[in-house]
Amino acid sequence: MTTVRIPAGWPATEEEARAVQDELRARVVLDEPGPPPGTGHVTGVDVAYDDERDVVAAAAVVLDAATLDVVAEATAVGRVSFPYVPGLLAFREIPTVLAALDALPCRPGLVVCDGYGLAHPRRFGLASHLGVLTGLPTIGVAKNPFTFTYDEPGTPRGASAPLRAGDEEVGRALRTRENVKPVFVSLGHRVSLDNACAHTLALARDYRLPETTRRADALCRRALREATA
Template sequence: MNKRESVSGGWDVTPKEAIAIQQQLRSMIVVEKLSRPVKYVAGCDISFNKRSDTVYAGVVVLKLPELVEVEQGIAITKVKFPYIPGLLSFRESPAILEAWKNLHTCPDVLMVDGQGLAHPRRFGIACHLGLLLDMPTVGCAKSLLTGRYEEPPPRAGSYSPLVDKDEIVGVALRTREGVSPIFVSIGHLITLEDAIQIALKCSKGYRIPEPTRQAHLLVNALRRGEIHSQRSSPFRE
């Protein structure tokens, strides 16, 4: 069994086994400051075909500070795990990892459309992917999974703590004035402060940070048949 298999615990598992894997792996999450300046940020997302078991995955790499796209990788696979809140990693990660294989650029940070530590078992998909890829990851979720928060001030860049069982597990971050906050949390190999700053640096006038917003657009185009083959377009300086 290779390192990735040992960390994933395998994907052919029952929901009960998946919960046990999360509980086993959560102690492996490392919270630490980023060790170098961030130049490339990747965002990942998936899209499902409601009439079949096909899943469309995409990873988009953007260059800071311009937020210009430098590369994208896609994959089309079959989904095997059922939709269960709190266990999305077991449904979505296999497809994302297939798309990841098509990249040539090595991003400094991966932004995930989902939870990190802001999870009932402190092990959301951003944590799982961070361990699997051994890289800094940030959870940027559109909806609340666990915890409570006070509404942050209306200005862009404001945030308030997201608290679950007396523990700060993330923040509610206002990325654009007058819109609902997103929920930012640590995935792996990053601090909450760094995660917040990355999310803000990647915001471009929309509620959703640009890496995951572009990944969302990519996978929906893939699902609609507007992209017909696996592709990766590496950037060369």
């Protein structure tokens, strides 16, 4: 477990944070296919909070993409770096997530974020932001449609429907379990949408949510408990 400080120059206001997003957005790469599903490493990242004690814990869990076995994991704890503001989630999560990724003993491969990438008010969500800062291929898999709209995908596992912001397609509602609420996949950095959905489906072999986010969620909660106890 590593301890994190809030980076110097980290935005202090919503206005500054939005300016950072507008600045970094130009660096997102959307025209690469990304790593082939089912090979190499896939890493889940997630964060848990204790706002009372001003503590945040992040986890990064590396899985073997073929077997979904855990290959490596790391955690980091720090101070809360930003309040929760819809559209500015990344500023709350990123410093600690970066520290957890840095603490990994191996390359993370594709990084799966708990939230959005392109599907964002300024098209620069958590997955986009993390991708630009690390250069790693990233995707976002969210549990809720945020402000976006979608038509209900077909019943079977693997069915999908566009996730839209008005006329613009910003991601996909992807059914990972038959007859169960879909997850919401969007592009992060250096991965195609088809590939992002294929990865998500492969990772959601046993549950609605990808194994990456389930493992990272469990680990960051444990890290928060231990840091807080």
